[in-house]
Amino acid sequence: MSVPPYRPGPFDWRHLDQQAASELWVELIHWVEWLRERYDFGRDIRPCWFQHSALVEELTAAMVAHRSSYQQTKDPYHHGPAAWHYQVLxxxxxxxxxxxxxxxxxxxxxxxxxxxxxxxxxxxxxxDTDVRRRSESPNAGFPTDLDSAASDAAVTLSMEEAITAIDTGLAVAEDPADDFSAFTIGDARYEYDDDAGQYVRAQ
Structure with missing residues (x-):
């Protein structure tokens, strides 16, 4: 499994281009100045708030939550505005x-x-050390070809390898409800060995 690509939204400052950043600044500045005046936060949120990067992120999130809470909905009496006050502001x-x-x-x-x-x-x-100690693929340690599984199957498999084999359909668990169920890969049958702490191919 690979990490899915991240698709940044319009409020992720780290990924905004010039135009998007400019537009977000304008919106945020107007909203923050309204917030400072409306709630008398002039002393709590200083005029230089925009130079404090962590606060910019927090205020952006608060603005987005405010927009979401106050926008028009089918039910104008929903609890969004109240929730915004006690959960966000x-x-x-x-x-x-x-x-x-x-x-x-x-x-x-x-x-x-x-x-x-x-x-x-x-x-x-x-x-580098962490990456190197990992297997090159999630199927490492057991065959990926069901036709040759019986002859090429590993003698032992770790719990992680066993789970991956079952999840990918390479192995078939005899009792799916049992976390330590025996399973087969092709004609090879594996049983969990408590002493070894891994699955061992039955002879």
Missing amino acids: RPMMARMTAITDFEQCTQDACGFTPARVHTLTTIAEFV
Whole structure:
């Protein structure tokens, strides 16, 4: 199984092109300024909010949730607006100091300095080691051709290999309801060996 391709939506800042980012900035700025005035959040959300990247992400999410809650529906008396207040707005404002640091910011200047994110230099080596220790394919350890399964079947199979074989239809479990059921691959029958902790081909 491969990782499905990610298709970013219109609010994923990391993947926006110039035009999409420009349009989202305009929408977000208007919404945040409305929010600050309407809820008297001028002191809680400082004028330099747009320079605080984590807060931009949070406010974007809050705006999207607000739009979803307040848009026209068949039932105009749905509970969306109330839910937005106690599930989105109030929790976000309660977390404000954890979201970003306004301590050095004033109404006239931004004193925020984003922390540099360091990644240990060993990450590449770690990932390389992790990838190398894995099998080259999900079918490694057992044959993929049912016609030759009986003659080529491995002597032992790990639990992971057994599950993959059953899930892909290569193996047939005798009792699908039993997690440790014996199964067959072609003419070869495998039974779970408690001592070995793996499946062993029956003689």
